[in-house]
Amino acid sequence: MDDQTPRPPSRRTVLRTGAGAAGAGLGIAATSGGTARAAAESAPARAPRETAVPKRRGATMAGVPFERRTTVRIALVGLGNRGAGMIGNFLALPWVRVVAVCDPVRTKAERASAAVVAAGQPAPALYTHGEDDYENLCTRTDIDFVYVATPWDTHFAIARTAMLNGKHVGVECPAAMELAELWELVDLSEQTRRHCMQLENCCYGRNEMRVLRMAHAGKFGELLHGAGAYNHDLRGLLFDPKYYEGPWRRLWHTRLRGDLYPNHGFGPVANYMDVNRGDRVVSISSFGTPALGLAEYRAAHMPAGDPSWKETYVESDRTISMVRTARGRLIRLEHDVSTPHPYSRINSLGGTRGVFEDYPARIYLEPDHKDDVWGDFSAYAAEFDHWLWKDHANPPGAHGGMDYIMVYRLMQCLQIGLPPDFDVYDAATWTAPVPLSHASIKADGAAQEIPDFTRGEWQRARSGVDSAKPA
Numbered sequence: 001m002d003d004q005t006p007r008p009p010s011r012r013t014v015l016r017t018g019a020g021a022a023g024a025g026l027g028i029a030a031t032s033g034g035t036a037r038a039a040a041e042s043a044p045a046r047a048p049r050e051t052a053v054p055k056r057r058g059a060t061m062a063g064v065p066f067e068r069r070t071t072v073r074i075a076l077v078g079l080g081n082r083g084a085g086m087i088g089n090f091l092a093l094p095w096v097r098v099v100a101v102c103d104p105v106r107t108k109a110e111r112a113s114a115a116v117v118a119a120g121q122p123a124p125a126l127y128t129h130g131e132d133d134y135e136n137l138c139t140r141t142d143i144d145f146v147y148v149a150t151p152w153d154t155h156f157a158i159a160r161t162a163m164l165n166g167k168h169v170g171v172e173c174p175a176a177m178e179l180a181e182l183w184e185l186v187d188l189s190e191q192t193r194r195h196c197m198q199l200e201n202c203c204y205g206r207n208e209m210r211v212l213r214m215a216h217a218g219k220f221g222e223l224l225h226g227a228g229a230y231n232h233d234l235r236g237l238l239f240d241p242k243y244y245e246g247p248w249r250r251l252w253h254t255r256l257r258g259d260l261y262p263n264h265g266f267g268p269v270a271n272y273m274d275v276n277r278g279d280r281v282v283s284i285s286s287f288g289t290p291a292l293g294l295a296e297y298r299a300a301h302m303p304a305g306d307p308s309w310k311e312t313y314v315e316s317d318r319t320i321s322m323v324r325t326a327r328g329r330l331i332r333l334e335h336d337v338s339t340p341h342p343y344s345r346i347n348s349l350g351g352t353r354g355v356f357e358d359y360p361a362r363i364y365l366e367p368d369h370k371d372d373v374w375g376d377f378s379a380y381a382a383e384f385d386h387w388l389w390k391d392h393a394n395p396p397g398a399h400g401g402m403d404y405i406m407v408y409r410l411m412q413c414l415q416i417g418l419p420p421d422f423d424v425y426d427a428a429t430w431t432a433p434v435p436l437s438h439a440s441i442k443a444d445g446a447a448q449e450i451p452d453f454t455r456g457e458w459q460r461a462r463s464g465v466d467s468a469k470p471a
């Protein structure tokens, strides 16, 4: 498919967004309570809402706490690289029970089940009967939270179904692929009173959390600019038939031209700048290079006759976007998974008193540093490391421990009844560059409006990832 059309609706999207699917075929579980039931029954048919700010259909979810519970009962949907890698982080927490797991590939679900049993928990229920079996999982009445680690085009439908069935839901990045879907997630979260979160693990990186606390303590002065990226050479993995479950991720390079994966870079910088908590992002202008990297890699590595030879790649090898905030700050976003380079999320922040840049970490702040010589970022650890990193100095799990820190904190909020560190408004904001950067590149870099998904709540300061340790 060429880049003039965002993408065809998948079979699943068509099924899930038809008027009949809005509530009717999706039974509301007993745990969902009357509010969710009423909301689902009145759920509106989907309509394009790219330009107008839709009227709020429920009270805000900003700052809404989870219900308190002794045990947090979770389900995992999607047990590929990410889902299988994350299950250990949930199982490490004694107050969390894995009740159900779902993947159409039965061996993957069975492996996850074995991990649950090995951790001393009863075997979870398995949902392996095709791509729609998550719907049956979602109707269970013994699940508090659904974790979704499936291919991108399924995130919206699974999150939607989870909320309509009264479950809180956390989705891997990006939360959805279209602006209308992001609005629908916002509306549904408000209607059902269920949280829908983008589980952005990079917000919990040790460096990111230290910079966040330093920014909020005023160490950078007035904040001016930041940058984040997903610059990760994925060429080998994208063409490896054994890595992903099918070519789903590579195929996005035949459909969109913009930033396919903004969240890892955007989330942390948005937190530094209190986006949705005192500032908001208002527009994005994006530019993209030619799309050459994947075709060149294919020519060098893929045998004639490989199915990939039928594909035409249109996704820019590198996209560069400028995001403006209501307070006049600038955020640069980059995305590049198709050329050789060392991994970088850039992760920088600058203000009137200095700058931090990551990869490698270095800092320059007045009055601590002078003569254009970068300073030692680790010198700030004792004073500014987040309490989560002080309590968990050597966290287990992948990605340097940030996955575990995120899961620990989320499950803590669910157990003791705190608001989550981020919510559906953040999920929609951090994901909005996916459709909007594509639109901007097609329009020669013309600025695209980023909607105010909070509908004005952004002006209210409130806590987020920079949390206080619960008593």
Ligand SMILES: NC(=O)c1ccc[n+]([C@@H]2O[C@H](COP(=O)([O-])OP(=O)(O)OC[C@H]3O[C@@H](n4cnc5c(N)ncnc54)[C@H](O)[C@@H]3O)[C@@H](O)[C@H]2O)c1
Pocket (backbone or CB within 6 Å): 077, 078, 079, 080, 081, 082, 083, 102, 103, 104, 105, 108, 130, 131, 132, 133, 134, 149, 150, 151, 152, 154, 172, 173, 174, 199, 201, 243, 244, 245, 246, 399
């Ligand atoms: N936050 C991170 O650091 C991080 C890292 C890797 C991947 N991810 C994200 O995790 C998600 C999954 O990526 P992956 O690398 O694990 O891909 P993958 O292809 O390895 O796994 C996807 C899994 O989902 C299953 N699946 C597909 N459709 C399904 C459905 N309808 N119901 C249930 N299961 C279904 C597949 O069978 C497969 O096992 C993506 O959104 C990706 O961007 C995030």
